[in-house]
Amino acid sequence: MKTTLSVIAGLLATSAMAQENVLTVYTYDSFVTEWGPGPAVEAAFEETCGCDLQFEGAGDGAALLSRLQLEGPRTDADIVLGLDTNLTAAARETGLFAEHGLSPDLDLPVEWTDSHFLPFDWGYFAFVGNAGAEAPTSLRDLADSDIQIVIQDPRSSTPGLGLLMWVKTAYGDEASALWEDLADNIVTVTPGWSEAYGLFLEGEADAVLSYTTSPAYHLIAEEDDSKVAWAFEEGHYMQVEVAGKVASTDVPDLADQFLAFMLTDAFQSAIPTTNWMYPAVVPEDGLPDGFETLIQPETALLLSPEEASATRDAALEEWRAALAR
Amino acid sequence: MARGAGTIAALLVLSLIAVPIGAVIWTAGGIAGLSAADWAAFRFTIWQALVSAGLSVLLAIPVARALARRRFRGRAALITLLGAPFVLPVIVAVMGLVSIFGRSGLVNTVLAGIGLPPVTIYGPQGVILAHVFFNLPLAVRMLVHGWLSIPAERFRVAAQLGQPVGRLLEWPMLRRTVPGVFVVIFLVCTTSFAVALILGGGPRATTLELAIYQAVRFEFDLGGAATLALIQLGVCVLAMAALIVVEAPDALGAGLDRTVERWDGSPRLDGLVMALAALFLILPLAAIILSGLPGLQQVPVSVYAAAGRSVIVALASMTLCILLAITIVTHGQNWPRVVATLPLSVTALVLGTGLFIVVFPFLRPSSVALPVTALMNALFALPFAVRILSTARDDAEAQFGRLADGLALSGWARMRVLILPRIRRPLGFAAGLAAALSMGDLGVITLFASGGQETLPLAMFRLMAAYQMEAAAGAAVLLVALSLGVFWLFDRGGRVGAGA
Incomplete structure (x- = not known):
């Protein structure tokens, strides 16, 4: 015992x-x-x-x-x-x-x-498109163009929320107007990053919201240099x-x-x-080799956690109202 | 089978829904009010579900009639293939639709080739298109069962007397079958999330399900999520109540189960209808398979292990679902069947969150990931199984119940001698559906699984999230093959020698 x-x-x-x-x-x-x-x-x-x-x-x-x-x-x-x-x-x-x-x-x-x-x-958020195609130089430029993009929903996806903060930080009170002008550029809004990136690779849009580092994946893992990130004048949200x-x-x-x-x-x-x-x-x-080819944004945008949390709900409502029209 | 067993089964189902939702409400400390955005989501949800269900049923009627009254080589294979979209994981099906109807899809390539302007799939029309794609097959299958339930003898009498088959036989059958099919599809469409979001084109297409997702994942607003979940349940109960009022009893009586030889209608028109439906349903499927085949060799070994787990979960879930369904339909009253419909309107996210709250104090949630997934998948397939089996069981009872009473057949003997042989066909269909739905499920598992418990859909989704789009497309082919495989196996089993 x-x-x-x-x-x-x-x-x-x-x-x-x-x-x-x-x-x-x-x-x-x-x-x-x-x-x-x-x-x-x-x-x-x-x-x-x-x-x-x-x-x-x-x-x-x-x-x-x-x-x-x-x-x-x-x-x-x-x-x-x-x-x-x-x-x-x-x-x-x-x-x-x-x-x-x-x-x-x-x-x-x-x-x-x-x-x-x-x-x-x-990382920096960025729109990733095809090399050699028309590349806008700012969010405003994109909104004024006919370029078609896929984005993610800020209510269910972190990159989607990142874009919301990007527009809000860069445009402040003008954010709502920018979203209204972007509305006709947006093919669709997906629940997460994977669906959006998949749609872009299928050729459903000219560009997708992702990261400045996404082209590095294609370059290094697939030896494919056909994807580029667009550098925007307003700076890039991080x-x-x-x-x-x-x-x-x-x-x-x-x-x-x-x-x-x-x-x-x-x-x-x-x-x-x-x-x-x-x-x-x-x-x-x-x-690693290949990262030197990536775009280097001149301005890094980032709200503090407290600002981000305080801004989110109003920015979300602006986004919803502008795109629901 | 005793009424008591049916009551217990129904109470089990009810507690599997009520306990988790109760746990969510208890954790949240109560339910929350609704915002204006929630109401907008509610209106859009109901609107698109009504349109989607209406269109699915309307289009299904000619297709089902054509399938029911024509005999041709490959008909059985066609019926199985037509069932495919319903059992596909949403993201796979959406990618298939996009490759046909998308901006650079087949349809727009053809349109551009003949100088016509492009069509867009993104917007409310895309949501409805996708819902019809998913649910048309279900409607067709349920309606084909309706047609096959009309006794061949009635057709003979109608033929001899030169009477119109449509008004005398088919209309009463449709009058009895269509409301149920419509309500089931309506409810399926009210819990749509990814379809509405990917194809809806933006926040205009926000559904209740997205609002729930947002509340649980991004705001940790469990009270809000519980309120929305209760609203979904309310819609379900109201729809089922309306159905009970509207549904008509069977007036066609029993037959000798002969296969009917039809003489009416135009074979050419039926052929055209079937060809169009087949094109609509099979082209996206073919696109998924074609684009996935090259990726098949890149599918890592871990995905095959996940596929093995998925098959086991699917078989367990199917067994459980069918046992529950048979027990519930033999109860004979309405309320257990209404209870069995509730899972149609509960979101996996709220139910999964509630179960997590219940399980967590006692067990590591990841240690029960697969059993919980099997149980939940059985629950989510139950409404279809009950719907499919109840008509068949009621017919058997109405036609031969008195005979069985006279022979003092009761309990298991009555089940074996009377019910099972007469519901064999729908039983095979229900079992196939339950197994295949479980194969494609990507709901509760996402909340419970950690390392070694991935199912195939989850493994596929994780491949996509790791830039492995080609391997993910390969995994999708595997998933389609396995889903269709289990569906065919059981469905075929139910139709052996049935001539249909």
């Missing part, structure tokens, strides 16, 4: 120890697929941490936050990776995140002061993707270790050719 008990106690102890060494990271789906950064990141971190890193994919960035809110403080998540600055104000308000306590040197076109969330990559430590984590030290690891070369060098975004810290070897 005594032996049985001690065996059980021993088993419990090992399982508790195993539990202590598991770092659970909630992230968006495409991060964990075999084409995403997940596999490389997992292998590199497990080499040094003496732990088991487990990614759990949960839809897209917005789904990630609502998943965490559903689970509350009882969540298994130790780290949430993949929110963007449109979501961080709401994320901070939930009180579910802890401060990261780091002040790293970042290669971002904007200053970074967020106490709860650390960026792991970033998407900064961040990670944060969950306050209720049972492995706070491991979580801190992961956040620090996130900004090292082992993590960052995986980003450009798996997530097709710019790394938050450029690795020592620089960016």
